[in-house]
Amino acid sequence: MLAGLKDKTMVAAESPAETPRTNRRQFLKASAAVGAGLVIGVVLPQAGSKIAKAAAPTGAAAPVNPNAFVRIAPDNSVTVLIKHIEFGQGTYTGLSTLVAEELDADWSQMRAEHAPADATLYNNLHWGPVQGTGGSSSIANAYTQMRQAGAGARALLVMAAADLWGVPAGEITVSKGIVSHAGSNRSAPFGELAERAAQMEAPAEVALKDPADFTLIGKDVPRLDSRAKTRGEAIYTIDKTLPGMLTAVMARPPVFGATLTSFDDTAARAVPGVTDVVAVPQGVAVLAEGYWAAKNGRDALEIVWDETTGETRGSAEIMAEYKALADQPGDTARNDGAVEEALASADKVLEADYEFPFLAHAPMEPLDCVVQLGPDSCDVWTGSQIQTVDHGAATAISGLKPEQVRVHTLLAGGSFGRRATPNADMVSEAVSVAKAIDGRAPVKVIWTREDDIQGGKYRPMYFQRLRAGLDAEGNLVAWHHRIVGQSIVRNTPFAGGLIQNGIDKTSVEGADNLPYAIPNMAVDLHTTDVNVPVLWWRAVGSTHTAYSTEAFIDELAEAAGRDPVEFRMAMLKDHPRHAAVLKLATEKAGWGGPLPEGRSRGVAVHESFNSYVAQVAEISITDSGEIKVEKVVCAVDCGLAVNPDVVKAQMEGGIGYGLGAILHDAITLDGGRVEQSNFHDYVPLRINEMPEVEVHIVPSAEAPTGVGEPGTPPVGPAVANAVYAATGRRIRQLPMALHDLTGA
Amino acid sequence: MVKLLINGEERQLDAAPDTPLLWAIRDELGMTGTKFGCGMALCGACTVHVDGIPTRSCVTAVEDVEGSAVTTIEAVSGKAAEAVQTAWEKLDVVQCGYCQSGQVMSAVALLSENSKPTDEDIDAAMSGNVCRCATYVRIRAAIHEAAKMMET
Numbered sequence: 001m002l003a004g005l006k007d008k009t010m011v012a013a014e015s016p017a018e019t020p021r022t023n024r025r026q027f028l029k030a031s032a033a034v035g036a037g038l039v040i041g042v043v044l045p046q047a048g049s050k051i052a053k054a055a056a057p058t059g060a061a062a063p064v065n066p067n068a069f070v071r072i073a074p075d076n077s078v079t080v081l082i083k084h085i086e087f088g089q090g091t092y093t094g095l096s097t098l099v100a101e102e103l104d105a106d107w108s109q110m111r112a113e114h115a116p117a118d119a120t121l122y123n124n125l126h127w128g129p130v131q132g133t134g135g136s137s138s139i140a141n142a143y144t145q146m147r148q149a150g151a152g153a154r155a156l157l158v159m160a161a162a163d164l165w166g167v168p169a170g171e172i173t174v175s176k177g178i179v180s181h182a183g184s185n186r187s188a189p190f191g192e193l194a195e196r197a198a199q200m201e202a203p204a205e206v207a208l209k210d211p212a213d214f215t216l217i218g219k220d221v222p223r224l225d226s227r228a229k230t231r232g233e234a235i236y237t238i239d240k241t242l243p244g245m246l247t248a249v250m251a252r253p254p255v256f257g258a259t260l261t262s263f264d265d266t267a268a269r270a271v272p273g274v275t276d277v278v279a280v281p282q283g284v285a286v287l288a289e290g291y292w293a294a295k296n297g298r299d300a301l302e303i304v305w306d307e308t309t310g311e312t313r314g315s316a317e318i319m320a321e322y323k324a325l326a327d328q329p330g331d332t333a334r335n336d337g338a339v340e341e342a343l344a345s346a347d348k349v350l351e352a353d354y355e356f357p358f359l360a361h362a363p364m365e366p367l368d369c370v371v372q373l374g375p376d377s378c379d380v381w382t383g384s385q386i387q388t389v390d391h392g393a394a395t396a397i398s399g400l401k402p403e404q405v406r407v408h409t410l411l412a413g414g415s416f417g418r419r420a421t422p423n424a425d426m427v428s429e430a431v432s433v434a435k436a437i438d439g440r441a442p443v444k445v446i447w448t449r450e451d452d453i454q455g456g457k458y459r460p461m462y463f464q465r466l467r468a469g470l471d472a473e474g475n476l477v478a479w480h481h482r483i484v485g486q487s488i489v490r491n492t493p494f495a496g497g498l499i500q501n502g503i504d505k506t507s508v509e510g511a512d513n514l515p516y517a518i519p520n521m522a523v524d525l526h527t528t529d530v531n532v533p534v535l536w537w538r539a540v541g542s543t544h545t546a547y548s549t550e551a552f553i554d555e556l557a558e559a560a561g562r563d564p565v566e567f568r569m570a571m572l573k574d575h576p577r578h579a580a581v582l583k584l585a586t587e588k589a590g591w592g593g594p595l596p597e598g599r600s601r602g603v604a605v606h607e608s609f610n611s612y613v614a615q616v617a618e619i620s621i622t623d624s625g626e627i628k629v630e631k632v633v634c635a636v637d638c639g640l641a642v643n644p645d646v647v648k649a650q651m652e653g654g655i656g657y658g659l660g661a662i663l664h665d666a667i668t669l670d671g672g673r674v675e676q677s678n679f680h681d682y683v684p685l686r687i688n689e690m691p692e693v694e695v696h697i698v699p700s701a702e703a704p705t706g707v708g709e710p711g712t713p714p715v716g717p718a719v720a721n722a723v724y725a726a727t728g729r730r731i732r733q734l735p736m737a738l739h740d741l742t743g744a
Numbered sequence: 745m746v747k748l749l750i751n752g753e754e755r756q757l758d759a760a761p762d763t764p765l766l767w768a769i770r771d772e773l774g775m776t777g778t779k780f781g782c783g784m785a786l787c788g789a790c791t792v793h794v795d796g797i798p799t800r801s802c803v804t805a806v807e808d809v810e811g812s813a814v815t816t817i818e819a820v821s822g823k824a825a826e827a828v829q830t831a832w833e834k835l836d837v838v839q840c841g842y843c844q845s846g847q848v849m850s851a852v853a854l855l856s857e858n859s860k861p862t863d864e865d866i867d868a869a870m871s872g873n874v875c876r877c878a879t880y881v882r883i884r885a886a887i888h889e890a891a892k893m894m895e896t
Contacts, residue, residue, distance in 0.1 A: 088840030088841070089839070090839070222833070223836045223838065225838065225841060226832070226836050226838050227833055229838040229841025230829050230832040230837070230844055231777070231829060232777020232778070232816070232845040234841050236779075236842060238776075239776035241776075247771070289771075290771035290772070291771060291780070292763055292771070362876060363840070363842075363876055364781055364787070364789060364842040364874070364876045365779070365840070365842045411840075411841070413779070413840050413841070413843075414876045415840075416876070448783060449781065449783055449784070449787075645836060646836075649836065649839060649879070649882070652882070653839055653879060654878075655878070656875075656877075656878020656879075657876065657877070678783075678784050678786060679782050679784070679874060680784070684876060685878060686872075686880075687866065687867060687870045687873070687875075688867035690878060690881060690884075692881070693881050
């Protein structure tokens with residue numbers, strides 16, 4: 001997912017006022033009624049957007065953009081149009097809760113569906129004029145916006161009832177989806193009032209609830225998508241069908257950066273069901289009536305690739321180059337005090353090197369996209385994570401006008417960052433294929449699992465060197481962290497916002513903002529050139545920086561002869577939220593207390609995306625030397641927890657996702673070729689390896705922050721520190737499966 | 745031409761005999777609840793029941809199930825299915841949901857055979873079903889919950 005967006009700069013856009021004051025809200029009735037129901041729109045003063053400013057004459061009032069989020073149907077159902085993609089993190093449920101709370105709806109009447117792609121109406125308020133999901137920002141950016149949408153809809157329903165019944169609006173109450181007037185003993189469900197509400201003049205101001213009055217926010221309301229997903233009824237992109245649709249499977253270059261020279265499609269065309277074989281900029285596509293024929297056709301292609309421009313190195317060679325670079329100073333990301341002097345005069349100096357492999361996201365639903373291209377229209381259905389980028393790519397490739405291109409967001413079977421592609425890879429391919437057959441038929445491009453594992457867009461490889469000095473009293477007085485690896489955002493539209501002074505924030509996040517009070521601290525970065533496409537992977541920079549920093553802190557605590565929790569706590573006096581989750585997790589885990597025979601503990605604490613997470617891992621080592629993670633106790637501070645059960649689910653899932661990677665996973669190259677291909681050699685965590693997970697949420701009235709990513713970073717170092725406690729071995733090269741722990 | 749007995753109905757398919765059952769179900773019969781995840785029987789997203797046995801449809805040729813009864817998520821029913829799906833919803837197991845058809849089919853098969861599974865039984869029956877969202881804590885809890893429901 002997208003990292004570094006905490007500073008709310010992206011795509012060279014200024015950030016809009018994300019939480020404008022409630023009393024400046026103005027509400028309007030719907031711009032468009034849908035069916036016999038009502039779409040209630042909210043007008044937000046959208047200050048700060050460059051697009052908006054460009055459209056406004058100098059000196060004019062800030063332009064307003066109507067935002068339609070709520071639809072009320074005659075059957076009393078309330079549908080929230082969700083501007084973010086639902087791919088498991090619970091955004092359907094979370095954003096709908098915010099609306100339902102202020103609308104005083106009954107939870108049973110709430111529905112959710114994806115909003116159409118529209119950067120003006122549905123932008124991420126943390127990202128400027130871009131619609132997209134990432135950086136665990138959905139709840140954080142939409143918290144006030146969606147509550148206002150609900151409150152505005154409620155106000156119109158109240159006005160409609162007052163008008164219909166001839167009573168003062170101030171005497172009307174709303175509760176659980178029923179609008180009532182006690183004095184005249186009248187009541188009506190929303191559906192009966194919706195049409196009249198659409199005729200009402202919206203109030204200029206509407207108040208939001210006092211949090212003390214919340215009945216849904218902060219409660220475990222059930223997920224809106226559970227039933228459909230439990231019964232096989234949910235529709236993902238792979239399930240989308242259109243009349244006459246063809247399925248395409250593609251051959252892509254065998255090494256990154258190679259190009260197509262020629263191909264022989266005789267055998268491919270001989271496969272029954274194959275209709276077309278076309279060359280597109282991304283490779284060669286075989287189209288057929290159904291996946292199986294398309295896949296067999298693809299496998300039957302004979303292709304000559306020009307690999308002279310392709311990557312030829314293997315992972316070991318790349319890592320050796322990184323290691324050599326680490327002997328040289330990099331670009332400065334942080335420099336406090338005088339680190340080298342402090343190291344020179346330290347009582348004890350420790351140094352450790354860490355190696356991190358490429359990682360694939362491997363979402364359960366393989367990448368896919370459906371496109372219907374006509375002479376003056378292009379419709380795209382996909383699990384779009386950055387709708388604005390996907391829309392732009394479809395527009396450019398189709399050659400149509402922006403208003404002729406529609407991106408329909410569908411549920412996605414996971415992403416973990418993979419669908420947030422700055423070059424819109426799935427959409428670009430699918431539109432290219434549709435164009436190559438002149439839009440003769442709708443096209444669904446499906447990636448095989450092998451295409452996914454070998455297709456790039458990996459969490460980058462990194463080499464890191466940490467050096468630190470302790471004084472005679474065991475205080476940490478110097479810290480130097482050098483990071484070597486590829487930039488995720490270089491050469492993408494996100495570079496302008498996320499690369500500052502040559503530092504890609506996603507390479508150093510979690511390192512340059514290390515919370516510990518260390519008087520002399522420096523972080524520097526070598527950004528490398530490798531012809532392997534890289535991308536944000538659940539928690540982005542923190543996936544490696546949390547590991548190296550929290551594992552190294554554990555080493556330092558031991559060298560200082562201090563308890564790892566006490567050692568951290570002493571350096572967290574200015575970071576009470578870090579300290580609070582560390583305290584909560586260790587208390588709940590019984591830190592320092594007795595353990596069952598054969599078990600060991602390790603701890604880590606890390607902030608990402610403004611959420612604070614501490615985890616205590618309890619492990620054992622099997623007779624065959626395997627690490628068995630028995631239990632993880634997790635404490636999280638994500639501000640106000642809109643839905644505590646969803647927060648817990650995201651911590652559980654984040655822990656499992658991170659654990660699978662640190663235990664087993666690496667994408668490795670040999671001569672530029674990816675060595676893994678499917679789930680037998682890129683090994684996912686399975687149920688028999690899933691630890692017991694206990695999640696504790698810090699009670700908070702702070703603004704809510706995200707939970708999709710922050711559960712992932714701490715589990716690796718917590719396990720590594722537990723492995724040390726069990727075996728005396730420091731694991732500094734991932735995955736852990738590389739290390740033989742038998743007899744350790 | 746292949747004849748399939750699927751969800752209680754006999755269907756004629758115009759598919760090559762070696763076509764994987766998964767793609768016959770999805771592309772020929774238009775039932776999309778059964779999912780494609782790996783194509784190598786490594787992830788379980790494509791799990792269906794063949795004569796009640798949980799089977800990876802992505803590596804099962806349609807000709808091999810002629811004469812057998814195939815059940816997909818769309819039609820799975822009975823006491824165990826009802827308990828599993830109710831427990832899944834009660835505990836909000838799902839996240840992205842893509843693997844859950846397969847998880848449910850494996851869990852139903854487990855509970856149909858073993859109404860009081862231990863954690864070890866659950867590991868053995870469910871470790872072929874991958875969930876990249878790692879909803880495993882809740883899958884385990886929901887299977888125990890479903891087992892409890894089936895007692896009554």
